[in-house]
Amino acid sequence: MSRKKAVKSKGSSKSPKASPSSGRTGKGLAAAAAPSSGLVYPSRPSISNSGEFYDIAFKVMLVGDSGVGKTCLLVRFKDGAFLAGSFISTVGIDFRNKVMTIDAVKVKLQIWDTAGQERFRSVTHAYYRDAHALLLLYDVTNKASFDNIRAWLTEIHEYAQQDVVVMLLGNKADSTHDRLVKREEGEKLAKEFGVPFMETSAKSGLNVELAFTAVAKELKHRTMKEPDEPKFQLQEYVDKEMRTVGCCRS
Numbered sequence: 001m002s003r004k005k006a007v008k009s010k011g012s013s014k015s016p017k018a019s020p021s022s023g024r025t026g027k028g029l030a031a032a033a034a035p036s037s038g039l040v041y042p043s044r045p046s047i048s049n050s051g052e053f054y055d056i057a058f059k060v061m062l063v064g065d066s067g068v069g070k071t072c073l074l075v076r077f078k079d080g081a082f083l084a085g086s087f088i089s090t091v092g093i094d095f096r097n098k099v100m101t102i103d104a105v106k107v108k109l110q111i112w113d114t115a116g117q118e119r120f121r122s123v124t125h126a127y128y129r130d131a132h133a134l135l136l137l138y139d140v141t142n143k144a145s146f147d148n149i150r151a152w153l154t155e156i157h158e159y160a161q162q163d164v165v166v167m168l169l170g171n172k173a174d175s176t177h178d179r180l181v182k183r184e185e186g187e188k189l190a191k192e193f194g195v196p197f198m199e200t201s202a203k204s205g206l207n208v209e210l211a212f213t214a215v216a217k218e219l220k221h222r223t224m225k226e227p228d229e230p231k232f233q234l235q236e237y238v239d240k241e242m243r244t245v246g247c248c249r250s
């Protein structure tokens with residue numbers, strides 16, 4: 001398998017035109033055009049200005065109401081830090097890259113951080129069709145953000161690829177005193193829509209790495225699965241990892 005180099009890990013775009021729909025952005029994203037499955041599977045090497053090699057690349061979008069913690073989740077995953085202090089709402093759309101090693105395969109996730117504010121919704125819509133996975137967040141301390149999940153799922157159904165990987169995340173699980181949405185409610189909603197679920201905290205780091213790893217594993221398995229290999233079970237993997245680490249129930 002040829003290996004590619006990752007592009008610089010921070011980028012931003014305020015225009016849908018920069019959408020990597022062809023698999024290449026103005027920043028030089030080195031990914032081949034998506035095949036009909038929608039998965040990016042590079043077939044020839046390319047050169048870019050960051051030093052990291054990767055084998056396959058996927059686009060992951062963070063979506064959900066304004067203030068649920070999308071940007072903080074991405075910063076926690078990418079930099080291992082929490083953006084404390086005043087809330088700066090995302091304008092338009094932004095992306096960061098991270099290369100993970102999944103079963104000895106270098107998987108590059110290009111993670112798009114969308115603006116939750118209603119006025120940017122049309123910008124977000126333009127990016128859905130290129131996403132291979134969507135992390136849909138609500139805030140466990142904000143009931144409205146949970147109630148809006150149904151509307152988000154309708155929107156995803158309308159604009160995203162049919163086979164997009166969707167994972168529901170109940171963020172701010174560290175906020176035990178302010179919690180308004182029980183974990184069981186999140187689990188129930190996720191079951192109703194047939195999507196995997198877990199609670200996260202960008203503040204404490206709870207399950208952040210696991211959420212992205214699980215999605216990367218699912219995408220990698222879909223792309224590189226041997227014919228006799230069983231299908232990757234995302235929710236089972238997440239539940240097993242949480243039991244193993246014994247960390248993740250709040």
Ligand SMILES: Nc1nc2c(ncn2[C@@H]2O[C@H](COP(=O)(O)OP(=O)(O)OP(=O)(O)O)[C@@H](O)[C@H]2O)c(=O)[nH]1
Pocket residue numbers: 064065066067068069070071072073083084085086087088089090091114115116117171172173174175200201202203204
């Ligand atoms: N306690 C707690 N606070 C969090 C967590 N994640 C984010 N926050 C806080 O929630 C606020 C909003 O976080 P952002 O990540 O900017 O929210 P967003 O979803 O990106 O919002 P938009 O960009 O407007 O869509 C900030 O004040 C964060 O500090 C978390 O896991 N726990």
Ligand SMILES: [Mg+2]
Pocket residue numbers: 070071072088089090113114115116
């Ligand atoms: Mg944001």
